[in-house]
Amino acid sequence: EAQVTQNPRYLITVTGKKLTVTCSQNMNHEYMSWYRQDPGLGLRQIYYSMNVEVTDKGDVPEGYKVSRKEKRNFPLILESPSPNQTSLYFCASSLRGHVVSGELFFGEGSRLTVL
Amino acid sequence: GESVGLHLPTLSVQEGDNSIINCAYSNSASDYFIWYKQESGKGPQFIIDIRSNMDKRQGQRVTVLLNKTVKHLSLQIAATQPGDSAVYFCAENNQAGTALIFGKGTTLSVSS
Numbered sequence: 001e002a003q004v005t006q007n008p009r010y011l012i013t014v015t016g017k018k019l020t021v022t023c024s025q026n027m028n029h030e031y032m033s034w035y036r037q038d039p040g041l042g043l044r045q046i047y048y049s050m051n052v053e054v055t056d057k058g059d060v061p062e063g064y065k066v067s068r069k070e071k072r073n074f075p076l077i078l079e080s081p082s083p084n085q086t087s088l089y090f091c092a093s094s095l096r097g098h099v100v101s102g103e104l105f106f107g108e109g110s111r112l113t114v115l
Numbered sequence: 116g117e118s119v120g121l122h123l124p125t126l127s128v129q130e131g132d133n134s135i136i137n138c139a140y141s142n143s144a145s146d147y148f149i150w151y152k153q154e155s156g157k158g159p160q161f162i163i164d165i166r167s168n169m170d171k172r173q174g175q176r177v178t179v180l181l182n183k184t185v186k187h188l189s190l191q192i193a194a195t196q197p198g199d200s201a202v203y204f205c206a207e208n209n210q211a212g213t214a215l216i217f218g219k220g221t222t223l224s225v226s227s
Binding site (some may be wrong): 004033035040041042043044045048050056058059090092103104105106107108109 | 156158161164204218
């Protein structure tokens with residue numbers, strides 16, 4: 001089954017404790033991206049990757065890091081989480097390296113709470 | 116700047132009615148628009164898309180209309196069902212084509 005898989009789905013952590021949210025897709029997609037969803041603000045892009053070893057900042061990259069060592073995986077790293085990073089995070093992927101080429105497939109989301 | 120908005124945050128309809136969800140966008144250079152459906156506890160799910168060289172596109176029970184003159188996008192759902200209850204987002208590509216810019220969403224509630 002074609003899917004984007006995120007882990008963990010739910011996490012409560014404390015300020016400053018490094019964490020990684022993993023994302024994996026099994027569709028051989030070139031493009032992957034991370035969004036965060038907050039009430040009243042909608043979905044905002046954090047980082048994206050056009051292909052392996054090619055990553056770039058989205059609209060809200062502060063406090064986050066990403067890597068794209070393999071085509072299928074695109075982890076989101078919070079080196080020192082803060083309460084303002086409490087949010088619902090979505091990983092997404094698209095077949096080609098340009099979103100206009102096709103639809104974006106989303107994972108089920110990871111709800112993160114930073115105390 | 117680029118922004119995509121929706122006219123109404125909520126819409127309530129009766130089962131069997133037709134639903135119309137509206138969206139206004141600000142970037143006249145956008146050439147690709149998508150509607151997504153997000154059910155509670157799930158990620159956004161693609162419904163239908165349209166390119167700027169079209170003004171109408173139909174899918175199964177859904178129709179998207181694009182009016183570039185007034186920068187308006189709408190999603191029409193025919194014979195709305197309780198399973199259509201969700202948050203609906205319109206989105207447009209950013210100028211670089213590296214992201215989708217999402218609107219704030221309209222919550223559709225369908226009562227039977």
